[in-house]
Amino acid sequence: xxxxxxxxxxxxxxxxxxxxxxxxxxxxxxxxxxxxxxxxxxxxxxxxxxxxxxxxxxxxxxxxxxxxxxxxxxxxxxxxxxxxxxxxxxxxxxxxxxxxxxxxxxxxxxxxxxxxxxxxxxxxxxxxxxxxxxxxxxxxxxxxxxxxxxxxxxxxxxxxxxxxxxxxxxxxxxxxxxxxxxxxxxxxxxxxxxxxxxxxxxxxxxxxxxxxxxxxxxxxxxxxxxxxxxxxxxxxxxxxxxxxxxxxxxxxxxxxxxxxxxxxxxxxxxxxxxxxxxxxxxxxxxxxxxxxxxxxxxxxxxxxxxxxxxxxxxxxxxxxxxxxxxxxxxxxxxxxxxxxxxxxxxxxxxxxxxxxxxx
Numbered sequence: 001x002x003x004x005x006x007x008x009x010x011x012x013x014x015x016x017x018x019x020x021x022x023x024x025x026x027x028x029x030x031x032x033x034x035x036x037x038x039x040x041x042x043x044x045x046x047x048x049x050x051x052x053x054x055x056x057x058x059x060x061x062x063x064x065x066x067x068x069x070x071x072x073x074x075x076x077x078x079x080x081x082x083x084x085x086x087x088x089x090x091x092x093x094x095x096x097x098x099x100x101x102x103x104x105x106x107x108x109x110x111x112x113x114x115x116x117x118x119x120x121x122x123x124x125x126x127x128x129x130x131x132x133x134x135x136x137x138x139x140x141x142x143x144x145x146x147x148x149x150x151x152x153x154x155x156x157x158x159x160x161x162x163x164x165x166x167x168x169x170x171x172x173x174x175x176x177x178x179x180x181x182x183x184x185x186x187x188x189x190x191x192x193x194x195x196x197x198x199x200x201x202x203x204x205x206x207x208x209x210x211x212x213x214x215x216x217x218x219x220x221x222x223x224x225x226x227x228x229x230x231x232x233x234x235x236x237x238x239x240x241x242x243x244x245x246x247x248x249x250x251x252x253x254x255x256x257x258x259x260x261x262x263x264x265x266x267x268x269x270x271x272x273x274x275x276x277x278x279x280x281x282x283x284x285x286x287x288x289x290x291x292x293x294x295x296x297x298x299x300x301x302x303x304x305x306x307x308x309x310x311x312x313x314x315x316x317x318x319x320x321x322x323x324x325x326x327x328x329x330x331x332x333x334x335x336x337x338x339x340x341x342x343x344x345x346x347x348x349x350x351x352x353x354x355x356x357x358x359x
Contacts, residue, residue, distance in 0.1 A: 036077055036104075039069025039096065043142065055080055062088040062110075063146055069096040071114065073104035075125045083110035086131040086168075091115070091145050099157060102126045108133075115139050119157030119174060122181065126163030133167045135159050137174035138199075150201040161252070170256075173199050178249040179272070185256035187278075192254075194246040194263030194290075212264045248290065250274065262289035265318045270295045276302045276309055283309030283338055283347055291318060293353075296331040301338075308338035308347025315353035325355040 036056050040049065045064025050057045055078040060066070062084050071094045073079050081090055086109060094100055094116035103123040106112075111132040114120060120135045122128065134150070137157030144151045152173055159174035162181045168188040172179070177192045189208045193199055198213040246266040254261075255275040262268050268290035276284030283304030288295075293315045302309030317326035328351055330336070338347030351359055 036073055036079055037068050037071045037092075039067075041067045043067055044146075045090075054078060057082060058090075060090045063090075065091045065093070065142055065145065067093050067095055070094065070098060071100045071116065073102045073106060073126075075103040075123070077104040079104070079106050081108035081110065081112060083108065086110055089113065089145075089148075091140065091142075093139065094118070102128070102163070106130070113140065113145065115152070117154060117156045120159045122161040122163040122165065124162040124181070126161075126165075126181075128163070128165045128167070130167045132169040132171075133165060134171045134201075135173070136171075136199075151198060152201075153198045155195050155197065155199065171201055173201075176247045176249075178247075178251075179254065180249075180252040182253045183255070184253075187257040189258040189260075190254050190256040191260040192248050192250065192262075193260070194248045194266040194268075196246060208258055208260065210260055257284040259284070259286045260289075261287070262293075264289075264291075264316070266290040268293045270298045270300070273299045274301070275299075278304040278309070279341075280305055282307040282344070283340075285309050286311045288313045290315060291326050293328045295329065295334050295336075298331075298334045298336075300334070300336045302347055303337050303339045303341060304344070304347070305341040307340050307344030310347050311336060311338050311349045313351045315355075315357070317354040326353045327356040328353040328358065330359045 043065040046061040047064050047066060048059040054076060057080050059082045071092060083090060088110035091113040097118055099119035099121055100116045101121050103125050106128045108130040112130045113134040115136045115138060117138060119137045136152045137159050138152045138155035140152050155173060155175055157174055158176040159172045160178045164181060165183045167185055170183050170185055171191045173193045175194060175196050177194050183190055191210055193210050195212045200211040202209040246263050248261055248263060248266055248268045250261060250270045251272045253273045257276060259274050259276055268288060274286055276286050278284060281304055283302040286300055286302050293313060300311055302311050313328055315326040315328045330351060336349055338349050340346050351357055
């Protein structure tokens with residue numbers, strides 16, 4: 001009779017334990033490979049999530065609303081929103097209390113709203129392609145979103161861009177907004193708005209209006225306090241809590257048909273390029289507003305082949321105390337132009353302050 005040896009229970013347990021450990025390890029490694037958006041909850045609409053290699057595809061119906069616990073895109077990864085058309089809209093609201101860090105690629109064939117009380121940061125390797133991008137360190141209610149009222153409240157964090165943003169419209173809203181990368185919106189509109197209350201973005205009769213209201217009725221959670229932006233220069237830091245905690249900083253490149261930079265009571269530093277020139281038609285429009293405005297080593301161009309556009313640099317004293325004067329400073333090495341090229345008249349350039357203007 002042949003004898004057969006069976007493994008004892010102890011050895012069998014070791015094998016099963018090893019197999020379970022191997023499966024858990026594989027699952028853990030798989031989860032760690034893709035570190036994009038997490039904790040999605042569909043509030044409204046029909047939404048489908050599909051992971052295709054290093055790309056997360058989010059197919060959503062028009063006016064879909066998705067709450068995320070976190071929304072980050074590491075370098076080398078892609079999040080692609082697929083909407084029915086370029087006019088379709090999707091709201092991605094981040095509720096976890098940590099700022100969103102975008103270092104990879106974010107693509108949307110429609111209008112993407114990314115809101116996060118804690119802030120939104122586009123890193124140097126970030127690339128965004130969308131029909132329209134709204135990156136807001138605050139919130140928009142479901143009701144306002146569904147009725148297409150771009151009213152943002154509870155502005156609490158910073159929005160920064162060191163990467164490449166490309167769209168037909170780009171709107172950045174936060175207590176502090178900084179661009180040291182590139183924002184390319186040919187013939188479209190770019191707004192960079194600093195506010196701590198409510199912000200209304202309204203397009204009317206071909207003009208884009210930015211309205212800033214008072215303190216929000218629904219403040220952001222304490223965990224979503226704004227992070228300070230990089231310093232404009234070593235002797236003049238922009239920090240939360242000081243007189244000019246509302247701040248806009250452009251050291252990069254903005255190219256668009258219409259550009260609005262600033263905010264009521266904000267400190268605004270422009271030392272990069274704002275290009276609203278039009279090689280075939282009338283030049284575009286550039287409006288820079290705030291309480292203290294510095295234009296240093298900057299290039300601002302609203303020239304056009306058939307006529308110059310309009311450039312307005314306006315400092316208003318919203319705080320009437322003697323400690324907060326409005327001022328505009330334009331350095332001698334800055335170039336501001338609204339000239340006509342082939343035909344038409346030159347445009348208009350206005351530099352004005354309630355208290356002090358140095359040009």
